[in-house]
Amino acid sequence: MTEAVLDVRGLGASYGATPILQGVDMRIAKGEIVGLIGRNGVGKTTTMRCLIGLLRATRGSIALNGQDVTALPSDARARLGIGYVPQGREVFPRMTVAENLAVGELIGGPKGKKLHDLVYQYFPRLADRRVQLAGTMSGGEQQQLAIGRVLVGNPTLMLLDEPSEGIQPSIVQMICDALQSVRRELGTTIVFVEQNLDTILAISERCYVMEKGRIVSAIGPGEVTAENVRQHLLI
Numbered sequence: 406m407t408e409a410v411l412d413v414r415g416l417g418a419s420y421g422a423t424p425i426l427q428g429v430d431m432r433i434a435k436g437e438i439v440g441l442i443g444r445n446g447v448g449k450t451t452t453m454r455c456l457i458g459l460l461r462a463t464r465g466s467i468a469l470n471g472q473d474v475t476a477l478p479s480d481a482r483a484r485l486g487i488g489y490v491p492q493g494r495e496v497f498p499r500m501t502v503a504e505n506l507a508v509g510e511l512i513g514g515p516k517g518k519k520l521h522d523l524v525y526q527y528f529p530r531l532a533d534r535r536v537q538l539a540g541t542m543s544g545g546e547q548q549q550l551a552i553g554r555v556l557v558g559n560p561t562l563m564l565l566d567e568p569s570e571g572i573q574p575s576i577v578q579m580i581c582d583a584l585q586s587v588r589r590e591l592g593t594t595i596v597f598v599e600q601n602l603d604t605i606l607a608i609s610e611r612c613y614v615m616e617k618g619r620i621v622s623a624i625g626p627g628e629v630t631a632e633n634v635r636q637h638l639l640i
């Protein structure tokens with residue numbers, strides 16, 4: 406692999422005294438779309454929170470484009486190019502669509518305006534609802550906005566936690582298409598947690614499989630099939 410965009414080694418994390426991550430290893434190259442899969446409660450969200458810096462690593466390291474970011478707070482990691490779309494979306498409910506995007510734009514600098522237009526192109530429903538309060542939109546629309554808010558920050562690495570959760574299939578399809586366009590047009594590297602088989606099959610080039618706080622296997626390029634994936638999704 407050429408130099409990894411994301412290089413995670415032996416990552417550990419705990420909630421209080423309870424160890425959750427027990428040595429997570431992942432290497433992701435530029436422009437890859439990689440799925441992180443596994444049953445409920447194995448530590449997928451905890452991994453994402455550790456990668457963006459909302460949870461401190463108790464051991465191991467996280468490098469972004471060769472730079473060790475393990476000790477940096479989440480805002481510094483965001484400025485270095487990690488964008489995070491959390492599970493459950495968390496858009497600002499009392500701000501409009503445009504205002505939510507403006508907050509994301511603060512991170513990305515001068516490229517923001519162009520990316521703002523691109524977000525409206527990927528997600529026309531957001532363009533129609535620029536002045537609508539985010540909290541009044543459907544779950545699918547809020548997910549598009551959560552992704553758009555990260556995109557306008559021009560991340561080199563996007564982390565998404567269950568982007569299809571609770572969303573109707575037609576919107577899931579739109580989100581899958583948008584993520585593939587993002588990778589193709591902006592060269593963005595994408596790591597996403599998913600439980601939805603169709604989404605995993607649609608966009609991931611390879612997957613890491615997590616069990617009990619560790620990566621226990623990988624599904625390589627060309628091996629991402631329903632048969633190989635489904636067994637890791639059961640609750």
Ligand SMILES: Nc1ncnc2c1ncn2[C@@H]1O[C@H](COP(=O)(O)OP(=O)(O)O)[C@@H](O)[C@H]1O
Nearest residue numbers: 420421425443444445446447448449450451452
């Ligand atoms: N805020 C928290 N405090 C304590 N334990 C938590 C917290 N969040 C998650 N956990 C526990 O950590 C484990 C991993 O959770 P999580 O990373 O959310 O799993 P996944 O995303 O794979 O479903 C689970 O046992 C869960 O109960």
Ligand SMILES: [Mg+2]
Nearest residue numbers: 449450451492
């Ligand atoms: Mg989760």
